[in-house]
Amino acid sequence: MTEVLVLVDHTDGAVRKTTSEMLTLAARLGEPSAVFIGSGADAAKDTLARFGAAKVYTLDDAALGEFLVAPKAEALAQLVAAKSPAAVLIGSSAEGKEIAGRLAIKTESGLITDAVDLQPGDGGVQTTQSVFAGNFTVQAQVTQGTPIITVKPNSVTPEENAGAAEVEAFDVSVSDLAKTARITASKPREKSGRPELTEAAIVVSGGRGTGGDFSQVESFADSLDAAVGASRAAVDSGWYPHAFQVGQTGKTVSPQLYVANGISGAIQHRAGMQTSKTIIAVNKDDEAPIFELVDFGVVGDLKTVLPQATDEVTKRKG
């Protein structure tokens, strides 16, 4: 069976959920091989095995962490040349897409970004994407080279599927040309104690309608074990950090449940949440465009609706 390479998304060996999602998709196309860049492979091995990685290629060179994306793309290109995989899957983060972009040019291969699903098909893997703020679904295919596909988080349910996870160290050589954009400092993001925004099953977000006080939004989120998100208006006003912005220039989320509070529903906000399975809104304007999207909506003031809902949810959870 042909190999499908999956670039492991991790921090020091702590594997993100996107990786198990990609391994699950890769198994549909061939035999999943995990590509682990950096240190911590030992810690990651169990998870990779559990989700079906037959092999784990470890690529370790100081330059891979010291410089921005170019060395990683170079290393992956060397691995692609050595293994001739059926496809390469990479997570759709900013870094993931940039590695993919450089890899595509290096290997003269077609690149598809932000796939939400993959299927084997005539003439190779077929991808599904959601475009124009989620208003269209597109099926596409790579027609040249090794298909390079970036996959959006939360697109599929990871399936356990034992793999051998046989470790193979792969030697890379990084050129001087790739060692030019140097990372001189790195400050890990502070943990909020809540689920990761892009991985969460439930996202509760707040907009300009919070008036700057996110406490009701946060309490409601906590009652549901949800992540907290924000509209750009709330972020631009300095009420919530940019890392939590949902939308075109923030994160794209696709949770089971999205609750928009005091958010009007501008197209750029929809772009980041329209593919959520269930959508709820609380807004005091019954004509807010967000209500066109909802499965359930409350026309009312979030300052009173949310605390009541929080109490009721807490009570029911007992």
Added chain:
Amino acid sequence: MANIVVLVKYVPDATGDRTFTSDNTVDRVGVDGLLSELDEYAVEEALKVVEAGDGEVTVLTVGPEQAADAVRKALQIGAHKGVHVLDDAIAGSDAAATSLVLAKAIEKIADYDIVMTGLASTDGAMSVVPAMLAERLGLPQLTFASELTIEGDTIRIRRDGDAATETIEASGKMVVSVTDQINEPRYPSFKGIMAAKKKPVETWSIADLGIEASQVGTAAAWTKVLSFEPRPPRTAGEIVTDEGDGGTKLAEYLASKKFV
């Protein structure tokens, strides 16, 4: 001294009805378009850099006839001159082919220190052209900059990643992409609008860039859209008006859907 080439894209208006043409490519002609809002941040940042030192800002676009509007808008905002690569053969190009045309045009412009771009185009939203371009030109990339400082020929940026906030630096020629967090783009002034009329704009074909028709356009694309479908409209949801029990009703709905 910093001469900056800013890449600006003409995109379909996000608030209009964006769609596809019969050959499964983005309809760029039958819909209203504009300078991609995210590229205004790149124009602004480039102007700030040359205003603080010296040098000139050249805006470069690859796109259909109407893309000249994007160049004009950037000139009105304050860029010094424009280049428009216009050729029927380019229609339907994917990101890889677009990055080829941009790379050749930048090589022809030759006299530049920085290539500055937006965070993503608001239509394709791939955020890959800057990285592809850096790869083709063999340049360092400082991408997703939310803050930028210059010291001599070294540029340092702040990049807010998913896991960490990083400081990244490079020297010499480079590709820089900027986010919408970096600045507040200015509006064209009346004086700027008048001055733009006299600013030089060159129009180049792919032949001017030494590119063959077979290297660009739908036929040369490394990817292919097989089909597209409008998303089925969401079925109208249940909307209740809060009469003192809105929160309770919300919780009841959540319970009925097993979220609680």
